[in-house]
Amino acid sequence: EPLANKIAAGEVVERPASIVKELVENSIDAGSTSIEITLEEAGLTSIRITDNGNGMTTTDAMRAFERHATSKIVNEHDLFRIRTLGFRGEALASIAAVSKVHLWTSDGISGTEVDIEGGKVITHRAAALRQGTDITVSQVFFNTPARLKYMKTIQTEIGHTIDLVNRLAISHPAIAFRLAHGQQVLLKTSGSGDLLRVLSDVYGIAVAKKMIPFQAENADYKVCGYVTLPEMTRASKNYMTVLINGRWVKSYPVNKAVLEAMHTYLPIGRFPIIVLQAEADPYLTDVNVHPSKQYIKVSKEGELLAAVREGVHAAVKKAII
Numbered sequence: 001e002p003l004a005n006k007i008a009a010g011e012v013v014e015r016p017a018s019i020v021k022e023l024v025e026n027s028i029d030a031g032s033t034s035i036e037i038t039l040e041e042a043g044l045t046s047i048r049i050t051d052n053g054n055g056m057t058t059t060d061a062m063r064a065f066e067r068h069a070t071s072k073i074v075n076e077h078d079l080f081r082i083r084t085l086g087f088r089g090e091a092l093a094s095i096a097a098v099s100k101v102h103l104w105t106s107d108g109i110s111g112t113e114v115d116i117e118g119g120k121v122i123t124h125r126a127a128a129l130r131q132g133t134d135i136t137v138s139q140v141f142f143n144t145p146a147r148l149k150y151m152k153t154i155q156t157e158i159g160h161t162i163d164l165v166n167r168l169a170i171s172h173p174a175i176a177f178r179l180a181h182g183q184q185v186l187l188k189t190s191g192s193g194d195l196l197r198v199l200s201d202v203y204g205i206a207v208a209k210k211m212i213p214f215q216a217e218n219a220d221y222k223v224c225g226y227v228t229l230p231e232m233t234r235a236s237k238n239y240m241t242v243l244i245n246g247r248w249v250k251s252y253p254v255n256k257a258v259l260e261a262m263h264t265y266l267p268i269g270r271f272p273i274i275v276l277q278a279e280a281d282p283y284l285t286d287v288n289v290h291p292s293k294q295y296i297k298v299s300k301e302g303e304l305l306a307a308v309r310e311g312v313h314a315a316v317k318k319a320i321i
């Protein structure tokens, strides 16, 4: 079976938040310490990302929009050692195929400006040097419905993007994030590296002040994070964030283990606000099970869940007594 078949195909242009996710992950992979996201009409009109990362060489900037031109996977072995967020080399190609892209990038040696339409490079020229990348994607979702429905759509789409950027900021406390919708700033983090400070920026200082730390470890997994006590809960699971080796993932089993660990204290239908970081040998995790890279397969899952239950239970019990 060819390697390509083992790599699930990506559907990356489903909604504005999906595009923001791919672009911001590229900025993170490029080692950025500052990432600014500016949306017009919830990203339905345009999405602009400015970072201060490594940038691209002129050659790479011209090729970045070709499918798999830059895939970081060389062999099957690599699939188990993925540390970067992107690895299939198809996000930019998929986005560019259905939009207008303006890219400005500089690796500190050369600066390049490129315009791409329908996946083809239309113009390119040398540009100013200032290390980083500035990419604007527009005209992706030009098929807009009637006004009233459109306004509702705007609310829904901006909600998805806020949730996404919140989670990415939580996953990367050392990166300063700024999310703006037109003139309105929706999130700003300092990049200080302090997770509690990011939690304060995202959920408010009242929540952050009430979060208690937890930790546990066994031979395979190390688990730590912050959780709210039962009096500070939400009616939705959307405030539960799981990071495995720094990657935000959706894990029903981990969420369930957290709820089990707290269940004698939690009111029915209420969920904690929690950030749970799990670290393991990358060989124990496989992120290539879903195109969104948001679901992860872990070996020795029982060990992970045991550490989660132990860490959360001990911290909550101690804080309550």
Ligand code: ADP
Pocket (backbone or CB within 6 Å): 022, 026, 027, 030, 051, 053, 054, 055, 056, 060, 064, 070, 071, 072, 085, 086, 087, 088, 089, 090, 091, 092, 093, 132, 133
């Ligand atoms: P992948 O992230 O899977 O490698 P993408 O299509 O998302 O594929 O990006 C293609 C390539 O373009 C990346 O591998 C990277 O080399 C380059 N690139 C994209 N965005 C940036 C950025 N913000 N800064 C530096 N390089 C970037």
Ligand code: MG
Pocket (backbone or CB within 6 Å): 022, 025, 026, 085, 086, 087, 089, 091, 092
């Ligand atoms: Mg990528």
